[in-house]
Amino acid sequence: MYGLKQDWIPEPQARQFVLEDYESGVPRWCSGCGDFAVLQSLRKLARDEQLLPEKTVVVSGIGCSSRLPHYVKTYGFHGLHGRPLPVASGIRARRPDLHVFVVTGDGDCCAIGTGHWIHAVHYNMKMTVMLLDNSIYGLTKKQTSPTTGKGYSSNTHPDGAMLSALNPLTVTLGITNASFVAQTVDWNPAHLYATLLEAHRHPGLAFVRIIQRCPHFTPDAHEHFQRDPSNVLLLTHPDGIPADDVVLRVFKNRDELDPTDRAAALEHAAREDVLPIGLFLRNPEAERYDLCSAVGLGMSAEKKLAAAQAAVDRFLI
Ligand SMILES: Cc1ncc(C[n+]2csc(CCOP(=O)(O)OP(=O)(O)O)c2C)c(N)n1
Ligand code: SF4
Ligand SMILES: [Mg+2]
Numbered sequence: 001m002y003g004l005k006q007d008w009i010p011e012p013q014a015r016q017f018v019l020e021d022y023e024s025g026v027p028r029w030c031s032g033c034g035d036f037a038v039l040q041s042l043r044k045l046a047r048d049e050q051l052l053p054e055k056t057v058v059v060s061g062i063g064c065s066s067r068l069p070h071y072v073k074t075y076g077f078h079g080l081h082g083r084p085l086p087v088a089s090g091i092r093a094r095r096p097d098l099h100v101f102v103v104t105g106d107g108d109c110c111a112i113g114t115g116h117w118i119h120a121v122h123y124n125m126k127m128t129v130m131l132l133d134n135s136i137y138g139l140t141k142k143q144t145s146p147t148t149g150k151g152y153s154s155n156t157h158p159d160g161a162m163l164s165a166l167n168p169l170t171v172t173l174g175i176t177n178a179s180f181v182a183q184t185v186d187w188n189p190a191h192l193y194a195t196l197l198e199a200h201r202h203p204g205l206a207f208v209r210i211i212q213r214c215p216h217f218t219p220d221a222h223e224h225f226q227r228d229p230s231n232v233l234l235l236t237h238p239d240g241i242p243a244d245d246v247v248l249r250v251f252k253n254r255d256e257l258d259p260t261d262r263a264a265a266l267e268h269a270a271r272e273d274v275l276p277i278g279l280f281l282r283n284p285e286a287e288r289y290d291l292c293s294a295v296g297l298g299m300s301a302e303k304k305l306a307a308a309q310a311a312v313d314r315f316l317i
Contacts, residue, residue, distance in 0.1 A: 021053065022046045024073040034186030034212035035065050038132060041193045042072060042101065045200060056099040059088040061113060063105035064139045065132035065212070082113030085120035085129070092125040093293040099200070100127035106147040107137045110168055121175040124204045125290035128196065131168060131207070132186075134214035135221045142217040149221065169269035169280060172207050173262060179286035180206035181265070182241060182279045186213055187226050190246045191234075191277060198241055203284050211275065225275045229253070235268065235278025243278075251277075 022043040029035050046056065056074035060066035062081035069076030075098075079087050088102045109117050109131050120129070136154065137143040143156040147168065151160035172181050180202040184195040192210065199206030211222055225231045234251035236243060239259055243251075257268055257278065265280035296304070 015052075017047055017050055017053070019043055019047050022073050023071070025071050027071050028067060029064060030214075030216045032213065032215040033064070034134065034210070034214070035068060035132060037186040037189060037192060038065075038103075038130060038210055038212070039068055039071055041189060041196050042068075042130075044193060045196050046072070046074070048197070049200065051099050055097060056101070057088075057091055057095075058101045058103060059084045059091065060103040061105070061108035062139065063108050063132075063137070064214075065103055065105040065134075066108060066139075068103045082108055082111070083116065084108065085113065085116040088127050088129075089120055089123060089125050092127055092290050094297070096126075096290060096294050096297070100125075101200075102127055102129040104129065104131055105138070106131065106133040106135060106145045106168070107143075110146040110166055110171075117172075118175055121172055121205055121207060122177050123289040124177050124179050124286050125288060126203055127205055128199045128202075129205060129207045130196070130199075131209045132212045133168065133209055134212040134218055135165070136214055136218045138214050138217055148218075152218070152221065154217075167270065168209050170266055172209075173266050173269055173281060177286050178207070178281060179204035179283045180279075181269075181281040182206070183209045183211070183269075183275075183277050184241075185211045185222075185225065185232070185275070185277060188247065188250060188277075190244055191241065191251075194243070194247070195241050195279075198279065202282070204286055204288055211277075222275075231274055233268075233271070233274040233276045235276055235280070237279065239282060240279040 053074045058069040058072050059077045060069050061084040069078050084102050084104050088100050092100050133147055135147045137145050142154050144154045144161045146166040148161045150164045153160050172178055182195050184192045199208050229250050230253050234254045235257040236254050237256055259279045259282040268276045
């Protein structure tokens with residue numbers, strides 16, 4: 001005899017994701033571009049954390065770096081230049097069940113998107129923000145960006161940038177309610193990965209500046225740090241970015257920095273004699289706007305209507 005129809009329905013299987021499950025498309029970046037390393041680290045993080053693809057979203061603006069969402073098989077939003085943070089904030093506010101990642105460039109975040117950058121950090125909604133800083137406008141073929149070094153020649157400033165570069169770390173550290181600020185480099189996959197993992201696990205907005213190689217337009221901008229690791233200062237602390245043997249073997253120049261000490265963080269972030277990498281600030285207790293805006297989520301349509309009516313009635317005269 002045949003059993004009931006329910007007996008034929010297979011038990012739902014536990015899902016196990018491998019790296020290939022997060023791969024999508026063929027990246028259209030120049031060979032040697034640092035964006036590849038960030039993409040690989042993000043896919044690895046998704047695999048290691050077993051992030052459900054349908055519960056993950058990668059949001060970007062416009063730029064070479066902002067093409068990244070196309071290459072991750074999750075939800076993605078390749079938006080408008082300078083606007084990934086308001087888009088990501090909107091997603092976060094209404095869908096607290098999603099893992100939100102933001103990819104932005106130095107032009108995208110630190111020029112046209114500056115207002116959004118400041119307010120997103122202040123709002124401290126849970127998301128991982130990756131600033132891929134190649135010190136140039138890459139996609140539009142080599143214009144000076146706010147993080148281009150003084151004297152660096154570009155198509156807009158052939159005789160060299162006239163101003164000293166804006167420092168995205170000191171700016172972010174200065175924003176009220178900043179809760180996680182870190183810096184890493186694309187050419188050390190172990191440190192890059194460890195930083196992104198800590199950022200993803202942080203309960204709030206985690207801002208990670210990634211010094212990114214652009215062999216096409218700024219091949220010599222970071223060479224100094226890449227060729228000689230003693231020009232890099234590894235920030236260590238028991239509550240900082242965990243450094244494994246691979247990282248410690250490369251970066252011998254180290255300093256301990258307590259990530260609760262904002263004044264010390266600002267001092268380290270401003271250093272120009274070395275490139276500091278590691279965690280500058282961590283405050284898991286900082287206020288979060290997404291927790292406030294989540295009030296009302298899941299309310300029935302009737303309750304929402306009644307609440308809206310009550311709010312309007314307050315103005316009855
Ligand atoms: C509103 C608007 N202004 C200007 C542009 C042109 N534009 C596209 S990408 C870009 C700069 C990209 O530089 P960056 O954010 O550093 O990204 P990268 O290409 O270096 O990764 C500019 C100015 C645009 N697409 N939209
Ligand atoms: S122009 Fe630079 S940032 Fe853009 S893909 Fe090529 S190497 Fe990467
Ligand atoms: Mg750039």
